[in-house]
Every structure is written in C-alpha cells, then in structure tokens.
Amino acid sequence: MTATRQTSGLGFVGQRVMRVEDERLLIGDGHFVADGDPTAVLHAAFLRSPFAHADVVSIDVSAARALDGVVRVFTAAELNARTNLFPPFLMTNGLYAPLFGCLSERRVRHVGDPVALVVATSRAIAEDALELIDVDYEELDAVGSIKAALLGNAPKVWERAKGNVLGDFTDEFGDVAAAFDAADHTIEATLTCPRQTNQPMETRGIVVTVDPDDGHLDVRSTTQAPHFLKWALAALLIDKPTLRSVGDFVRNKERRSAFGAAAKEFVAANRHRLTEQDPRGLLSQVRADRSTLPLMNRIGAGLLAAADYPTVRAGDIGGGFGSKGPVSREEIAIGAAASIMGQSIQWIEDRVENLLDGGQAREEQFRVRVAVDSDGTLRALDVDAIIDQGAYPGFPIPPSVTAKFWKVYMPGPYDFGAFRLRARTVATNKGKVVPYRGPWANETWMRERVIDIVAAELELDPGDVRAKNVLRPESMPPAMITGPTLDETMSAAKTLDHALAMIDRDELVQQKSTAEARGHRLGVGIACYHEAAPGPANFWSSIEPGSDLLLYEDGRAELAADGTIRMYTSQSPHGQSHQTTYKQVAADEFGVSMDDVEIVWGNTDRTQFTLLGTGGSRGGPLGAGVMRVTARNVRDKVAEVAADMLEANVSDIEIVAGNIHVAGVPAKGMTYRDVAAKLAADDGITSGPVLTDQVRYEGVGNGGWSVATHVAWVDIDLETGEVTIPRYVVVEDCGPIINPGVVDGQVRGGVAQGIGAVFYEKHHYDEHATLMTTTYMDYLIPTAMEIPEIEVVHLETLTDGENDARGVGEGGMIGAPAALTNAVSDALGVQVTEQHLPPYRLLELAGIIGPD
Amino acid sequence: MNDLTIPLTMQVNGTDHSIDVEPRRHLADVLREDLALTGTHLGCEHGVCGACTVLIDGEPARACLMLAVQAEGSEIVTIEGLADADGTMHPVQAAMHQAMSFQCAFCTPGFLMSTIALLRDNPSPTTEEIREELSGNLCRCTGYQSIVDGVETAVELMGSDR
Numbered sequence A: 001m002t003a004t005r006q007t008s009g010l011g012f013v014g015q016r017v018m019r020v021e022d023e024r025l026l027i028g029d030g031h032f033v034a035d036g037d038p039t040a041v042l043h044a045a046f047l048r049s050p051f052a053h054a055d056v057v058s059i060d061v062s063a064a065r066a067l068d069g070v071v072r073v074f075t076a077a078e079l080n081a082r083t084n085l086f087p088p089f090l091m092t093n094g095l096y097a098p099l100f101g102c103l104s105e106r107r108v109r110h111v112g113d114p115v116a117l118v119v120a121t122s123r124a125i126a127e128d129a130l131e132l133i134d135v136d137y138e139e140l141d142a143v144g145s146i147k148a149a150l151l152g153n154a155p156k157v158w159e160r161a162k163g164n165v166l167g168d169f170t171d172e173f174g175d176v177a178a179a180f181d182a183a184d185h186t187i188e189a190t191l192t193c194p195r196q197t198n199q200p201m202e203t204r205g206i207v208v209t210v211d212p213d214d215g216h217l218d219v220r221s222t223t224q225a226p227h228f229l230k231w232a233l234a235a236l237l238i239d240k241p242t243l244r245s246v247g248d249f250v251r252n253k254e255r256r257s258a259f260g261a262a263a264k265e266f267v268a269a270n271r272h273r274l275t276e277q278d279p280r281g282l283l284s285q286v287r288a289d290r291s292t293l294p295l296m297n298r299i300g301a302g303l304l305a306a307a308d309y310p311t312v313r314a315g316d317i318g319g320g321f322g323s324k325g326p327v328s329r330e331e332i333a334i335g336a337a338a339s340i341m342g343q344s345i346q347w348i349e350d351r352v353e354n355l356l357d358g359g360q361a362r363e364e365q366f367r368v369r370v371a372v373d374s375d376g377t378l379r380a381l382d383v384d385a386i387i388d389q390g391a392y393p394g395f396p397i398p399p400s401v402t403a404k405f406w407k408v409y410m411p412g413p414y415d416f417g418a419f420r421l422r423a424r425t426v427a428t429n430k431g432k433v434v435p436y437r438g439p440w441a442n443e444t445w446m447r448e449r450v451i452d453i454v455a456a457e458l459e460l461d462p463g464d465v466r467a468k469n470v471l472r473p474e475s476m477p478p479a480m481i482t483g484p485t486l487d488e489t490m491s492a493a494k495t496l497d498h499a500l501a502m503i504d505r506d507e508l509v510q511q512k513s514t515a516e517a518r519g520h521r522l523g524v525g526i527a528c529y530h531e532a533a534p535g536p537a538n539f540w541s542s543i544e545p546g547s548d549l550l551l552y553e554d555g556r557a558e559l560a561a562d563g564t565i566r567m568y569t570s571q572s573p574h575g576q577s578h579q580t581t582y583k584q585v586a587a588d589e590f591g592v593s594m595d596d597v598e599i600v601w602g603n604t605d606r607t608q609f610t611l612l613g614t615g616g617s618r619g620g621p622l623g624a625g626v627m628r629v630t631a632r633n634v635r636d637k638v639a640e641v642a643a644d645m646l647e648a649n650v651s652d653i654e655i656v657a658g659n660i661h662v663a664g665v666p667a668k669g670m671t672y673r674d675v676a677a678k679l680a681a682d683d684g685i686t687s688g689p690v691l692t693d694q695v696r697y698e699g700v701g702n703g704g705w706s707v708a709t710h711v712a713w714v715d716i717d718l719e720t721g722e723v724t725i726p727r728y729v730v731v732e733d734c735g736p737i738i739n740p741g742v743v744d745g746q747v748r749g750g751v752a753q754g755i756g757a758v759f760y761e762k763h764h765y766d767e768h769a770t771l772m773t774t775t776y777m778d779y780l781i782p783t784a785m786e787i788p789e790i791e792v793v794h795l796e797t798l799t800d801g802e803n804d805a806r807g808v809g810e811g812g813m814i815g816a817p818a819a820l821t822n823a824v825s826d827a828l829g830v831q832v833t834e835q836h837l838p839p840y841r842l843l844e845l846a847g848i849i850g851p852d
Numbered sequence B: 001m002n003d004l005t006i007p008l009t010m011q012v013n014g015t016d017h018s019i020d021v022e023p024r025r026h027l028a029d030v031l032r033e034d035l036a037l038t039g040t041h042l043g044c045e046h047g048v049c050g051a052c053t054v055l056i057d058g059e060p061a062r063a064c065l066m067l068a069v070q071a072e073g074s075e076i077v078t079i080e081g082l083a084d085a086d087g088t089m090h091p092v093q094a095a096m097h098q099a100m101s102f103q104c105a106f107c108t109p110g111f112l113m114s115t116i117a118l119l120r121d122n123p124s125p126t127t128e129e130i131r132e133e134l135s136g137n138l139c140r141c142t143g144y145q146s147i148v149d150g151v152e153t154a155v156e157l158m159g160s161d162r
C-alpha cells in the first residue's frame, strides 16, 4: 500500500509543525512542579534506610522535632496509622502481592526505604533534621540477586509469601514438545539483562496545597497519570472529610448525591477491574495474605464524594519514560501529611533519591531453547524467564505484568509454530521496578539475540533467517499463536526487507577489513519487532482476560460562547508534544489555524476520569483519535447551525481558514465566533460551552500495530574497548505521521536510551544489595559524544481506521539493545549473552583481557 | 537554623539585586527561589547534568555547584535573559525552536547557555566540536541529534544576522 497522509482543512497533520510548547519552554517560562513559590509551602524530606534489609528496633525523632524550623516529624507508625496500605492491583493467579504502607515501620527492605518524614520551613532545614533522627536498625541478610533469591535458605523479603518467588506461571501455545521432536536442532542459550533506571532529567515531585476552609487537597505533581493519583490519594488517605463527618453525610442530601456521582464515576472507570479481574488471582492473594480483604473493605468504604477527591494537576513535566506513571509511597505520604496538618507541603525528590527508588527496570534473565531446522526454519520457542522485581512492586503496574506481556509478545513477528513461557517474579532487597519505555522490551532483545545465535550455529546469515521466518503480508495468519489478531497491512516484514536492502554486504566486508587493519572490529546487527500501539481489540484480553483498560480514551471538544475551541484530553504529556500534535489534528478537523484551538490537559477537574494517562504509546492512536473524532463532531454541528443561518444545505458548507461558508461563496462566510454568538444568544448563555461533544474512542479495530526494524553498525577499539556507532538505521511504520519532527524525536530518544543500556548504564547493586550507582558519576547517561546520528525511515502505511496514527514512543528502546548486542556479536565473532557491555567486558569478550 | 546571612550584590539579566543569603545556599537555589527565575533547572545538584548552567561574567557555570555568595559582584545571564524585551527569541532560541530540538525541555536552559558560550567563542563550529562542547549537558529525551541540528541552525541564523 502506498504512503498517504490524511489531511483536511489547512493541512497541519503530516507537517513538521514547530512545537507550541517551545514558545514557553525555550524562554524559561515553563511550569514545572518545583517552580512554585517556595515560601507558600512547607518542605518535606524523607529519612531513608541505609541498609538493604533490617529490622527497625527503635526510632527517636525528638532531636529532629526540637530543631528550629521543623514543623512536624512523622514516624512510619504515625503516618501509617492514618493511611491505608497499598492494595494489590492488577492481580494475576498465584501472584503474591505484598501489602505495604507509605513508610516502613518495622522492617526496611531496600537501601532508600523511607522510614520517617520531616516537614520544615525549608528543604535545607528538613534535611538537617534528618541527621538528628536516631534509628536503631538490626541488620538482616539481604537478597542481592535473582540467584540469591532462589537459594533454599535465602532470607525472605516478604514474610507472608511462600518464598521469594512471588509469581510463577507457565503458558503454552501449540505443541512445544512435538515441535522440538520434529525439528532438526535444539539450540539453547541463557541471556541476562542487568538493572537499568529510567532517569528522566526532572526528578519526581509533588506539591499538596490544602484549602484552609474545607480541607480540599489541590495537588501538583509530575504524574503521567493524574487521575490515577487522584484516585489513589482518595483511596489511601484515611483523614478525609467524608469519614470525619459521617453524620453530615447521612443528613446532607447534596452530599449524598455527590457521593453517588463519584461512586458512579469510580465504578464506570473500574468496570472491568471490579467485575472481571481474574478472580483466581484475587483468591490466591486472599489465601496468601488474609489482611487483604479487610483492607479492600476499608478502601472501598473510603470512597469519597466528588468534592472530596483531591484535584490533581500536572503542568510541564521533565520526562518520565514510565517512572512517573506509578503512584509512589512518597506521594501518599506527602498527601497524608498535608491533610493531617492542614498545611501545604512540597516534596521535590533529589537525584540520589531518584537513583535509589525513583523507578528501576528490566533486571531479567532468560533460559531459552529454540527448535529449528537446518535450513533455518524456526519451529518452536521455549523460554524460562525470571524478573527481579526488587522489594516493593510498582503501583498499580507490578513487574509481574511484564511477564504477561511476554506471554503474548515473545514469538514476535515470526512464524514460530509453538511457544511456551514459564515466568517467575522474584523479590529481592532492591528498589522498585516500574515500567520503562517498552516495559516488555527484553522479549525482543532475547528473541532477536537468539535468532542470531541460531544463525551462527547453523552458519546462516542472520538477515536471511529473519527474512525466512518473518510473517509476510501474503501468508499472514489471522492472529499470533498467542492470541492477538494480526493485520497484514502493518507487517514487520516490510520494514525488515527495507532495512536489509540498506545493508551493502560488499561494503560491509570492506568496512570490516578496514576496521581490522586499525586494530578495531566492526559488526552489524539487526532487530525486528512489532508492538501493540495500542494493539488490536483482543490484545489486552490475550494478556489478561477482561483487561481492556488501555483500549479506549475519553475526550471532549467544545465550542465556548466566545467562540473559543477547546479540546480536553486525559493524557498527561511529559515531553511528547501533545499540545502541538493535538492542535494539528483539531485545527484540521475544524478548518481553523492552530492558534484557534486550545488544548486542556493535566487537570483532573477539567478532563475525564481515566486510570491511565500518558503511557503505552497511546497518545497518537487513541489520544489523537478522540481529538479527531470529537473535533469532527463539533465541526459538523457548527456546519448545521451555519447552514441554517446561511439558509443553505449542510452538505454545501465548507470551512476554510476559519471561514464558514457555502462552497464557492467564501465572501459571504461567517466565523466560529458568529456561530457561537448565535447559539449563546438562542440559549441565553454568556459563558461556557455552547456545543460539546464527548466520546469514548476505541481505536482502529483489528489494527493498532506498530512495526520496525533496526540496523546498527558498531566499531570496537580493541585497544580501549571504546565503542562507536558509525551508522544506525531505524525503518519504522507507525502509520500516517501527525508530525515527523515529533516522531523522529521519539524514535531517536528511544534508541539513545537503548545505547545507554547496552554500553553505559548499569544500576549496580553489590551482593549485599547496596546500590553502588547513586550519582551520575557512577550511573553513566550517554552524552552527545556517545549518541550518533540516527537515520529514520518512515514507511507510513495507511490502514482502515479513522485515526491511523500508531504509537511510536517506545519502539526505539525496544529495538536498540537487540540490534546493538547483535552488532557486537558480529564484530567480535562471539555470541553475547548479556545486555550490558561496558569497555572492559568488550575486551574480555574479544579475548584481550581475562575475566576477573 | 542560624540566622546568619551575608549580603550579596549581583546583576542578573541586566537587573541589579542586593539580597541577604545564607552562605550555604547555592546560586541555583537563590536564582530560583529568591529571584523567582525558575527557568534555570536542577537535574542532579551534583554537577553532572548541566541543566543548571548559567553564564557568569560570560562564562558558563553550574549554578548547583557554586555558592551564591561566590557570585558577589558578577553579571549573570539566565534563560530568562535571552529573549529581547519585546519577546523576540534570541537566535539560539529561535534556531532550537526551528530544529524542534527539545521534548520535555527540562535540560533546555543548560543547552541554551552552553550553546551561546560555544558560538561566542567559535561562531562556526564543526559538528564534532558541537558534540564535544555540549557533552557536559545531559538530555534524556532527544538523543541529541535535534539539539546539534539546533546549534547548526543557530550558526546559520547568527551568520546571516551579522
């Protein structure tokens, strides 16, 4: 299919339109969470455990309390008594989900575990006070690795769990044993990926402002999911007006109906969670930990009237990459403290805290068997995978959910006849694991690395093995063997063919020998994948029955009485340029200029409830989709009114550059302002909307796939182990592009994080689970010197949806580690089995230095 | 805390300021909190990320590593001081806008300041020199290519200006 672009109106969609956000951000006029008036709030700091695993014997905060400028010190016992525990969420069968409070009272489970909270007149004073708190710890043996966690006599991270394996499931698709019996070869490998961390340049932060009259909380936060934070604060803070005034609630009709409305909103938003959550999962959890049920009851009873929900607002956010999606213990602690004190409090995380517990990811290992024929035909994939979740699961998306993604994704865009996955989730005494840009990405790394191992073993070309096995449009089965419907128009094969054609094999031979002559080694590596962005309708039910949470997006368009066009999105952008791209989409639909459209986001009072915000590559397909549909609906209503006013047929109405007129007679046109004024006059409205359209947009049916192939060339200096990347190509297809400048940025940023993961970044815990990488001197984020130019080729297939744009935010990071480690393997002529390859490791693999 | 403060006089973005500061506070905090110039960002507070970079007497410096009192008598320029009074962006800002250099833009103040210093000392740097000079600033979103493009666009814009 040829690349076509959907454009209408003035045709902003598809253009490289400069960013609207930059008009404020480039002049230093952004509104980040830490930018408020510091004298208007109190400042918080957390005391954190220096030990990976210890009992808290005693805590003495008297000296801290006595310090000038300290307003309040909360111990864990004090704060936990006035908050609910974090409930299990996204339960799956057999998973033990530990319950935990916002601070740790009796036991600490990782270095950085918060045990007390100081609130003072300045952050410096709060930090001074931390040093005056005396905690007596009794150190326990810590679990520092997956291996240690699995030892029979390993200390238990969670006492009520059976051991450190919190979850363990096996799923099989097709007949794996038969496929291995029938295949010519069985090839095995064990692959490991160390811990990484998301590291947005802005740390986390929250400012909770308390209304002195009614105690209402107004929360500014770096959250990727404002509505979820609102819900979590409502559910977990016990000190709430509702519970303090049950009598008032019973007597007051208005309050009762407000409660009803809020409950309805909550239930609607959680429909599937409440009715279809895997009951076996919940059951197994209750069996494992009986305190779950009363906790759920308490949280349920805490349902608030709408007015009692906090308002959460997210302004400009300095990146997140998944780490700002979860609700953190600190956020609940600050919300509780502010609510208890009736005073406004700000907490801005520092970088050391962010490295300790701001979100970590991807510490995983895979034992893999592949059944393959001598000609390279892939028959079956059998994987035994383990995830190191750290101590506390991220909330609401625990790391165990990654394994569920793997179950669906692992065969990738290839024709494996059979597939089996056993996946275990293991607790260790480390920081919490959160989604990190393509949270499931290691399925691609594992599979693409293994395909190269297979090719090497069979002495075949890795490109040929891929080309032979990739699902092609002409022979594409209706669905993956793991469930989700496929779409032959969005095939990874197209990107693979295109990418392979960009590798000049003769030139490569030449490049390799030139490199060798300089004492270097050069290699090329390929990675091919497809990603659900957001996926077909049955993608999420393949992951977990009933979990179609991510498949829709609510949005609203309105024409205000003064003629302003406003678009309301529940997304919470943090660098993805939604304000620009949504203006492009809406302006085209309305037939106006981008300046005529206002985008409203990040404020839970103004946008629709959703448990998700920005994440999961949904901003393009679903977020922009609902903008398009609602804008079109309002535009059509406007055209009807205009047709009436102009005494014309609505089908003859044209809107060009904001001029609403009968086709061919632009001189007798009117504006949105005129139409709004007419409607306002008719309805006696002076402000607010005169036309509104609200839609739950459900995406593009069976489409929703994004596909790509990456090719990396790496050059390794055998003297120093230094790596350069002479060329890096991404051939991607995310459907028609709204703004190529934005898409290029997303792809390149993702690849850069992949380069970081492979060559520079490793979040290193020693065997006692003490974090060694607590500054940017130790955790190395690549600079402009290390990240090369990245060529991006867009294929832009048009499929059948109303809004064909596919997600593209995560793909860069999904493909890069595989392409890079494959290139290193090719360069050095060895099969790499770990994802992180710093210079010393490259020299070891090259046989230049011996292993230590 | 003790009430010991030290008087500090400095010029920021062309305006003279005389304030009293605690000697332990760093310059970035004083700019952000006392002068409400929140365009300068704090990414690491340990001198690596470069988000806090400002120009002190024309030279780029990390405002998180410097005590405010060390700025006594100096002229400081922050991101807020770059555009003209009528709001026209500085050519480096305009170039970064054109090049779609940034995403979340948390790193932006640092890159702008480093670029301005770079182009003052070397008005037509090679790509290699740009990458080298900007390697003291971290960006987690972009992969840097768009920022390098922005600097190259700035070279063109400023060349044609002069």
Ligand code: FES
Pocket (backbone or CB within 6 Å): B041, B042, B043, B044, B045, B046, B047, B048, B049, B050, B051, B052, B053, B062, B063, B064, B065
């Ligand atoms: S905040 Fe100053 S260098 Fe990072």
Ligand code: FES
Pocket (backbone or CB within 6 Å): A201, A318, A319, A575, B102, B103, B104, B105, B106, B107, B108, B138, B139, B140, B141, B142
């Ligand atoms: S644009 Fe986000 S850190 Fe640079």
